[in-house]
Amino acid sequence: MNVEKLCIGCENCNEKAHLFQALSNEELELINKDRYSVRFHEGEVILKQGTQANYFISVIEGFARMYIEGHNDRKLILEFIKPWRLIGGPGAQLNDKHRYSVVAVRETLVCFIDSNNFKKVLSANSEFSDQFLAMCGGNYNRALERMVGLSQKQMHGRISDALIYLAEEIYLGTTIGAEISRQDIADYTSMSKDSAIRILKEFERDRIINLKGRIIEILDSKRLHAISQMG
């Protein structure tokens, strides 16, 4: 990885990273002070579960996978990460360890923000802290939703959830890109790879989706949502 100040300063990012729009120039300056950006290659660990969290990271470009290393070498993918996503809490808020790992799925540029500076700005700017709190609330909501889905839905429902999430929230359309492997889908839905493949093939037979290699195209979004609802 390539450590340097790859961007000129946070002033430029300001337009992109929604959360930072609430900041004054002085506050941006403070965040910018100890900031540095790093370019990661495919498969490189951006943030490792269990390490001391004294920074937040903001993803500038690329694509990454955020997951928890669970029991028996199993992973649980929490999210896929696109640009302008801020990552680090709650580890970084609590001066604690990171609770998950983040790994680059492809070439990814991220910005490391010192968590003390971040927290100073949080204390100083209440609009910013409101928005940050809202973000945390959103994270918690999603965690609750997934907790229920993972523990109560069976495979068909969970695969539907994964496809809906990937298509609608990550790829913003009906086609899921080749970055996503079958193993990823298995790790997101907490099932074996073999089972994930089986359900996907079944969905293909039922003309709910189309599979060409790794690319998944959603044909019948309505049915997918119905299956997701039913569990």
Place this chain on the structure above:
Amino acid sequence: MNVEKLCIGCENCNEKAHLFQALSNEELELINKDRYSVRFHEGEVILKQGTQANYFISVIEGFARMYIEGHNDRKLILEFIKPWRLIGGPGAQLNDKHRYSVVAVRETLVCFIDSNNFKKVLSANSEFSDQFLAMCGGNYNRALERMVGLSQKQMHGRISDALIYLAEEIYLGTTIGAEISRQDIADYTSMSKDSAIRILKEFERDRIINLKGRIIEILDSKRLHAISQMG
């Protein structure tokens, strides 16, 4: 239920509810303004999933169960609630619906706090908002931990988790009280009641726990932790 200002004012609670210690008198006054407390009887719904969340609640005395109403009439118990716990987020933070229900396990007194007032104080007092943020981070952490446990551990591990949680965090000892039913344990661990009973009996045979009626006594905490670790 019995609606009245059962406590004199937040000034008194100040010593008890840790989070509120950061507040000035004026800020407490603001929170106190539209505050009211209600006494709930066993089984009564304190807060219903899906309703508009325009208040936080602080539990003053009693004992309650917080759960998500999931798929096929199944519940997932998130936590058991003891006094001085603040509940409401993220629904109440985001002007959204409550994402879970809270029901009194026995006679319970709770205090309803207007979420607008609460948010005003959050904006005004950065120490308070820091602490609130830390609380949210803790909630998120716990949700992640349970997400992994529920989706990756099998029954023995999950029952161990439940017993450890109940004994160490709720009952602060080695004995789990009669308020907790077998169904509760099943709903906390996301398994059928029959399976929960079976594992409990097995633990009893193995002299890990002792069962007298609903009361569960933990005999071999070390082994319980070991089983929890293994999954």
Place this chain on the structure above:
DNA sequence: GTTTTTTATCGAGATAGATCAGCTTTATCG
């Protein structure tokens, strides 16, 4: 203190999902 209702218990059978082994296709690399 019966009767009724709820909760706990347990065995037998059913099933969702995992595991395994073998095979095919697709990437990767020298």
Place this chain on the structure above:
DNA sequence: CGATAAAGCTGATCTATCTCGATAAAAAAC
């Protein structure tokens, strides 16, 4: 470009867990 590795696919077991039915015990109602 051919070789080797990695990922995708599939059928056949195997197993953890659920469901159901029947009983026992405990709690609540009368």
